[in-house]
Amino acid sequence: MSDAVAEPTLRRSIGPIQLFAYTLGGMLGAGIYGLVGRAAGELGSAVWLGFLVAMVAALLTGLSYASLGSRYPRAGGAAYVTHRGFGRPLLTWTVGLAVMASGLTSVATQSRVVAENLLRLLDIPGVAPVLISLGFLVFIAGVVLRGIRESMWMNMLCTAVEATGLALVIAVGLPWIGQANLLETPTGTIEATLILQGAILTFFAFIGFEDTLNVAEECQDPRRTIPVGIVSAMLVAATLYMVVAAVAVSVVPWRELAVTPGPLAEVMARAAPWMPGWVFVAITVFAVANTALLNYVTASRLTYGMARQGLLPAVLGRVHPRTRTPHVAVGALFVVVVALMLAGDIGQLASATVLLLLAVFACVNVALLVLQRRPGEKPGGFEVPSFVPALGALVCLALLLNRVATGDWRAPLIAGVVLAAILLLFLVVRPRGVPLVQD
Template sequence: MTTSTSAATGGLKRRLGVFDSVVIGLGSMIGAGIFVAPSPAAGAAGSGLLLGLGLAALVAYCNATSSARLAGRYPESGGTYVYGRERLGEFWGYLAGWGFVVGKTASCAAMSLTVGSYVWPGHEHAVAVAAVVALTALNCTGVHKSARLTRVIVAFVLAVLAAVVAACLGSGAAQTGRLATGADATAGGVLQAAGLLFFAFAGYARIATLGEEVRDPRRTIPRAIPLALGIALLVYAAVTVTLLAVLGPDRLAHAPAAAAEAARVAGVPGLVPVVRAGAAVAALGSLLALILGVSRTTLAMARDHHLPHVLAAVHPRFEVPHRAELAVGAVVAVLAATTDVRGAIGFSSFGVLAYYAIANAAAWTLTPDEGRPPRAVPVIGLAGCLLLAFALPSASVVSGTAVLTAGALAYGVRRALRHGRR
């Protein structure tokens, strides 16, 4: 089924190896999330922030393991949309794809606005729209060019974060007593923080959604996903410990630019503009990878007529789903002109947690011969996704539930109409 569908609509060329796959995953995870997610998470968990980070990492590990096993078996564009369809049925695949597309479209808007707020404060919406247009155009010229740019972005952001950690911890401003979990940490707050931090960990999905463009995907994807997640976890842990040690949970919760504030408090103001540049570049890298991932899921859903089939076209020269990328870019540009950053984080997390809940349910159905993960992995992953999703701020839960319900209703109406014509 997979091969014939791809042939009918045009195939994508396999260009990405392990290194580029890991870099694309890191470009999504070590993106603007590291610069914006710790503050709202600290507001929820207080000094229990590290517990929230650990919980988010545990759920992310289970999701990554389930996704890697499934991606090795179904190396197609679309990620969990394909896995849910093949293992659980058409509706669950559709719901996963719908949750991913709407959630990650919100993430795209958040990342583009982060670029704008760091590059030109007060004109962030205009810069955000320009960034979306430029990166969409780049993606339309070929995934290998996107991968090369992502390498440069990831290297620069890692260097900036390393400088922040070294400068802050070496300045004498850090206070290790601030790292202890205090009375302000509640179970609900830790769960909410984990849900918000999950926004930053979910980038490894980009590796799976690019499955049709990865060389030897049955080996490459299961290697690349845990590598990318492991590196991202180490970076997030180091930066979070540094921010807590320098700012403390209360100050961190109210710092819109936490890494820059930590550099200032640590007595290295010369590092502040470098951090701002790093945040803007990180957001660009995340936005680049996000547009790649959303457009590939859009391609897969269009192939199955859950989205307009015209979006399933693949460019004959550049071998990319150019119509899907242009459509995604247009929607993101509109959102970037009308939304705000923090509101998008919770909404995005809810949609993506629903996506991974379906991935874990699909992984449960794998047999040992198909590479099934240990049984505890999809169980913990599924339960963790549902728990974190409904622990998010109420506005995110309500809006996320409404959008998923609307998608399910649209599916039901379309299915009823299709059967009525027969």
């Protein structure tokens, strides 16, 4: 009888409700709290239409991710799918590190936001924000290291607080509905080009659904759970966004909302002046902390998955026998995140890596097209027609080109530098990858 001990694996403990909360929490974040104002500047009182169109555009890629998750429930997420579809280590490396860069810069940025808001909330004199940021990162890393169950419970708590914040806005603002023309735009008419331009901006409120693919290996019945979690969460998020947008422009005229630093805080101040101002500061802390948690989980599972594919050092693919988490990956990423946090303001870097996500979305959509046409590939529990990933890829590429052409030139430049660094690192490391087992 063999004395060999079976290698520990990730724990399958995520059920449908937990995955729904995970996906929803990834999208809600703190972005919607400021995005409503910027979108109102583009679309006027018709801002809710922008969210509707953006939801349709985002759902194309969301459906592709749902299909892929039901086919290949692996921790590598986009990197695994890209490797499976194209078998090109350089492309897989680039996709994986682009997603990782986006997640890690986001965590580092959010740690500073949490520190700033906690100082405002608790009014602690003489405490350096960097110490609170470091303490927050230690706490988040500890939760991720402790186990996927603990991470899911913390996410469910934070997501409930985020959703409650939006529900509060809706509850206090509903009596104001009807006091504004919800079809009024800056140009005076509803124009397709105007709505599409606004949808390009509001599309980014849906980013976060892609994180779900990286925890597929820890889901119970992923063939069913992944599609239900992604699609239902996207629909709920879109509904919340549209109702919040309609309420916001009803309480605060859209011209004022567009220039207000805290749009939803201003809505609450006018519709519910009796509510203490610290409430929204506290909600912001939960929202930002949740996004940081999910990005950390995503990055650790992506690192684990790429290590298992032979694209990163094998030690990063180890799983702790007790916690059943990729503990080496979690520890290695902690060092990187702390270094990014100590580097100072990396907001521009975080914005630039979001551009890389659009390219990743396009690549994943094309990979699904390739896999759908490959003989011998088993279908998943949730299949979509080929036009879904095809349109999804076109939409993402169009959004990327629009962002590069019309946005701040610094973000595309930084994104280009990050991409060049990823390619240079590939030449230094020279990972070859390992053949995939066809399941």
